[in-house]
Amino acid sequence: MRTPLAGALFAVAMAALLGGLALRSWPLVLLSLPPLVFLALGSLDAPPRPRLVAMRALNRDRLSVGSEAEVRLRLTNEGPALGLLEVVDPLPPELVVTRGTNHTILSLARDETVELVYEVRPTLKGDYAIGPLRARSLDPLGLGAEDAVVAETSSLSVAPAMESLARAKLGPRRTRPWFGHVPSRHIGVGSEFWGVREYVPGDDMRRINWKASARFDALFSNEYQGERSGDVVIILDARRESAIGTPTVNAVEIGVRAALGVAEHVLASKNRVGLIVQRDVLDWVPPAFGRKQLYRILDHLIHVRAGGEWPLSFVTWVLTRYFPRDALVVLISPLTDRMSLDAVMTLAAHGYDVSILSPSPLEIERRLVAPTVEAETAYRILLMERENLVAQLRRVAQVVDWDPATPLALPLRRMGMWPRPA
């Protein structure tokens, strides 16, 4: 493949030649020679087409945002010697090279092998493909080039960073028959004292209340508050209008982190967790227990990208048909429109316990603009509007207005039990 420079050199030579002949100027005719010599040298040493075999190895194919993966690219030249070879291992823009390089120029003798090593750090969650490798054999004079694509691709799955919710008291208020960690208003297996009753054969010896037995001269057993588990449904608002901020720091990405943290925390307390994501489509994960469910939720959250224009009230439709009625609904939304108020009121009217976790879009935007008087005034006006909306929502739900610059556990801890016991 010739480059435009070859054509330009030829044009210069022809112009000098024809101009010289027209003007009868022999020095001008002579000037056609240097470009021709460059062209001749270029054609004598034309770059061959690269014939490469590539093997790419990653030290890990699953990682979280902010951690690093090492990529080792082994290149073998199975064709003619390549004097000047430009190699690019194409990366998605979300992967940043932190060490080494994915783009180099080198020479490769026949059957020679080289290894390129570089490290990448993802800035955003998602499934990414590295490759296919692109190689270009170059002419040092820039007169020609031969391209090749080596179809070697690798995939990298990047999970969102998880918000730590250590010591936050977050759990369903209504319980179901399965054992768990949530105190229920039923007698059962647990650690909280409930009352004393007469001993019946079969009672555990450890449950005998010896003090009461000695006093009444008959055996008495302690009864405990049963600890059971409940259901939590996380609703993540990932509509386009909720993606306020930069591509890497926006309310949807922060919401994803929070959703993962909430899911992990609630599953660790032996509750069932389900997920509904409202984006281009409504997708959901039915409630289930355990570590496997956390991975299922994680897989869904990895693919969340902001999109879709529908109102939040569409979630109600899915929730009432596919999810248990006595679940705690944790809505993660920046609450950018007043329609969300209607949606939350509808959910409360259906009998759901609703808790709202709202990453504040005002705080996200405030950090992106220069601190001017106008920006401050606008911030105050918008803050009043938001506080008004939150106050109305607090009539039917518990609301955490969260500044994403602080760890989520802090506002949750400050609230005490969340949601409040009835």
Place this chain on the structure above:
Amino acid sequence: MASARVTVLLLGALPLAAVAGLAAWALLDLLAIPKIGLVQSLVVLLLASLAAIAVGLRFRLPVLGRLGLVLVVLTYFGTHVFVLPMDPAAALLYLTLALVAVELRILANRFAPIFAEKLEPEDRQRVTEALQRSALRIIAAGGVAYLGSYLAADLAFAGTLPARTIPTALLLSAALVAVVLLLALWPILERRRAWSVAEEYPIQTPK
């Protein structure tokens, strides 16, 4: 070995220095014109060319940079074709320098982004070697372009230049014929190479 920062600076500065040299040379020749009005208009043209190069660099518009270089070269040759007498040796050197300036710009565009990255020592060694080879090739091509043309001029006008022997003349004739032949056959050679690569050496991917 120069540090990566120095290399990047050198790669950026060399093409600029070459263009500045060409412009200064053209300006010096312009000052030899007796008509002040013509000198003024040509100096304006030269300054406009330099401004185009500067704007092209500042706003990353390579088209303007190329246009500026073409205008600088055209100013020089226009002056020597229409106003001043043309010294063949100087004109050849000027054109060769202009070609080398273009090649240096290509070299800088290729290598500077790579040196700007954080390279491991092994990678840097590889890239530096490739850079040295490319630079050497450009210098060699520039030398051959100038000397070959100079000797051809000597052949054409035996007596005007010192090197004029019959073996040199024969060699240069043969070289000129070879150059023309290569240029004529280039498209055919290129097609054949493309065919052979596609048929015999398909790109392999690991199983």
